[in-house]
Amino acid sequence: MKKILVAVTGASAMLYLQSFLEILQDEDAIVHGICSESGEQVLELEHGITPGKLPAVSKWFDCRDFAAAPASGSAGYDAMVIIPCSMGTLAAIASGITTNLVHRAADVMLKEKKKLVLVTRETPLNRTHLQNMLTVHDAGAVICPPHPGFYLKPETLEEAALTFSWRLGDQLGLHMKNRKRWGEEG
Known part of the structure; x- marks a missing residue:
């Protein structure tokens, strides 16, 4: 059973968060979460909900609690996804x-050499954003901006978000029984 940490920061793209957590709900995984204060604000603005109303997450940690399990490598998380990842969060991670x-x-x-996926959300990107992305990539993180797979012909925003969520699931090695892939029928 995978142990996955999902973090939410204050960038627009909560549609992707909702979709990804719905996928995790159907996986054999333990899912914990952290939501920044600005993440809570954007989640409220875009979806009218609090983190506790999101699917799949069995435990939420206070973003200010440095004694919480995710602050230690001994917590044993297999992967962490920051979705959405603000440029401020990216900068903090890049700077240590x-x-x-x-x-x-x-x-x-990063220090434990575990999977860290950053769903960076900003446009256009400036030079500092790009340098920070390269820095975290070189440190071992995966930069995965939220780009849907339009070749799967999504008909709604939710279906478009789902195509991206499948890509995130692939990054984590999830099995996703209903995942559609390029070149497969049905």
């Missing part, structure tokens, strides 16, 4: 600055 539990947990994943 750990001012909250999201930053610290990401730092732990």
Whole structure:
């Protein structure tokens, strides 16, 4: 059983978060979460809900709690996904600055050589954003901007988000029984 940490920061793209957590709900995985204060604000603005109303997450940690399990490599998470990942969070991770539990947990994943996937959400990108992306990539993270797979012909925003969520699931090695792939019929 995989143990996955999902972090939410203050960038627009909560549609992708919802879709990804729905996939995790159907997987054989333990899912824990951390939500930054700005993440809570954007989640409320875009979906009118609090983190506790999201699917799949069995435990939420306070973003200010440095004594929480994700602050230590001994917590045994297999992977962490930051969805969406703000440019401020990206910058903190790239700089090794750990001012909250999201930053610290990401730092732990990198030092433990565990899978860290950043669903970066900003456009257009400036030079600093790009340099920070390269820095975290070189440290071992995966940069995975939320780009749907339109070749699967999604008909709604939710279906488009699902095509991207499948890509995230692939990054984590999930089995996803209903996952559609390029070149497969049905």
